[in-house]
Amino acid sequence: MSHFRWYGTMLYAGQVLSTYTPTPLPWHYALTWASITTPVLYLVGLAIAFGLLVRQLIRRGGRLYKGEDEWQDLLFWGLGAGPFLAIIALHAVVYNGWRQLYFAYPPLLLLALQGLLAAWHWQPWNAVRAWWQPAVAFTVTISLVSVASKIAQLHPLENLYFNTLAGAHPELRYEYDYWGLGSRQGLQWIVRHDTRSTIRVSTNMYATCFFAYNLLPPAERKRLLLSRQPNKLTDYSLQSFYAESRGHTEVGTLVYSLRVEEEQRRVLDIYRLRQPIVLTPAN
Incomplete structure (x- = not known):
């Protein structure tokens, strides 16, 4: 993809970017798009999973994983985060959001689930231990209901989903109906x-x-x-x-x-x- 050329204009963070010029897209283009179009709960789970990875790296003196189960997690990190890092390093051309990277979504969801499970099994201090798991279950339920409700409101234009991180009226700052499905x-x-x-x-x-x-x-x-x-x-x-x-x-x-x-x-x-x-x- 680093040698692929696409010529057009895109709206990103309120600015119209043109690929007719040799200036590369901002390095955070794909990361930002993934962050504002993925449910926040999934992002939280992914952040927890990444925190666990960093903690293991520090505790083991630079050794990432041990055992088959942990090597499976390493594979998921490679499949999920690797394409984003490649886009950044190679200045590859992506356009109209992060749709060229959707294949990385399933492994990232598995890692997010790992993070949410870690949150579920976490044993906090005694003062909050009794209500911790009910609070996690309530948060997950509210998130799922909220996302399902928004998707129902958007039908049949579910592709226009943005999360709360995008702010109000994201169509004024980001590509919106670039497929013309409306x-x-x-x-x-x-x-x-x-x-x-x-x-x-x-x-x-x-x-x-x-x-x-x-x-x-x-x-x-x-x-x-x-x-x-x-x-x-x-x-x-x-x-x-x-x-x-x-x-x-x-x-x-x-x-x-x-x-x-x-x-x-x-x-x-x-x-x-x-x-x-x-x-x-x-x-």
Whole structure:
């Protein structure tokens, strides 16, 4: 991946980064993305597991592991953390989040589970020992319910999940719907609110919008004509919200905005470029 080139722009920490220049991405790009899109409970478990690793390293005078079980943990650390270290060391090109590293997620989850189990079996001082395990169980339950609730709210756009570390309105600082998965809901809104037999729609994400178009029923597809750029015959402009759309000039009238969660995070906007013409029969 260090020799792979991808050219485009990305929104990261409120700044638009361009891979058209030789300047490498910040070394913490992938780490930050993993941290703000992974449930906080998993991050806590992973931090505990890493703390146990450091403690073992200090107590054993630099010797990492002994025994087959501990060598298995070393394998998981290599599979989970190794790709991130390689990205940093080789200045490899990653883009639109950390999706090129999703294969590292399972071993990291196993390590996080190890950390949570260590927290469960920890024997604190007598004053808190009686309620320690119930407190851990309560925390885990609340976290699981919270994540499940947020995923349910986002459906069918679960890919837009961010944890609390991302802060309010992460769509203003990070790549959001870069897959354009909200396009289907946008097209559905258009065909349900415009009764004309032919509707011309332009979009800033043509490829993903075309895939969404093919998921519609045949009768609805027949009414839609998609294009990459608006022209004088275009009826609607569908604008997905991601880095390259930040400079979009809002033309026409905003008629629909797809937003998610309690914060009303912006996913896409639909602008009407031409007012529908209603023909009245002659007397």
